[in-house]
Amino acid sequence: xxxxxxxxxxxxxxxxxxxxxxxxxxxxxxxxxxxxxxxxxxxxxxxxxxxxxxxxxxxxxxxxxxxxxxxxxxxxxxxxxxxxxxxxxxxxxxxxxxxxxxxxxxxxxx
Ligand SMILES: [Zn+2]
Numbered sequence: 001x002x003x004x005x006x007x008x009x010x011x012x013x014x015x016x017x018x019x020x021x022x023x024x025x026x027x028x029x030x031x032x033x034x035x036x037x038x039x040x041x042x043x044x045x046x047x048x049x050x051x052x053x054x055x056x057x058x059x060x061x062x063x064x065x066x067x068x069x070x071x072x073x074x075x076x077x078x079x080x081x082x083x084x085x086x087x088x089x090x091x092x093x094x095x096x097x098x099x100x101x102x103x104x105x106x107x108x109x110x
C-alpha cells in the first residue's frame with residue numbers, strides 16, 4: 001500500500017494526485033504497489049473533467065432537441081434536420097461512454 005494525495009471534486013468524483021510515501025511494507029523494497037491509500041485530501045468547488053464534459057454534451061443535446069422541436073412545431077423539414085438528429089445520436093453515445101467510464105471508476109475507487 002502506498003500513500004497518495006487525492007482530489008475530490010464537487011461532484012464527488014476524485015482523482016489521485018502526487019505519490020507521497022510508501023507504506024512500511026513497501027518501504028523496504030522501494031517499489032510502489034497498486035494499492036492506493038489517501039495521504040491528504042483536497043476538496044475542490046468545481047466538478048471533474050468528465051462531469052464538465054457531460055454537462056457540455058447535455059447542453060448540446062438540449063439545444064439541438066429544442067431546434068428539432070421547433071421545426072416539428074412549424075412542420076418544417078429542413079435539410080439540416082437529419083444532420084441535427086445524427087448529431088444528437090452521436091452525443092448520446094458519447095454521453096453513455098462517459099457515464100460508463102465514470103461508473104466504473106467509482107466502483108474501482110481509482
Ligand atoms: Zn464528476
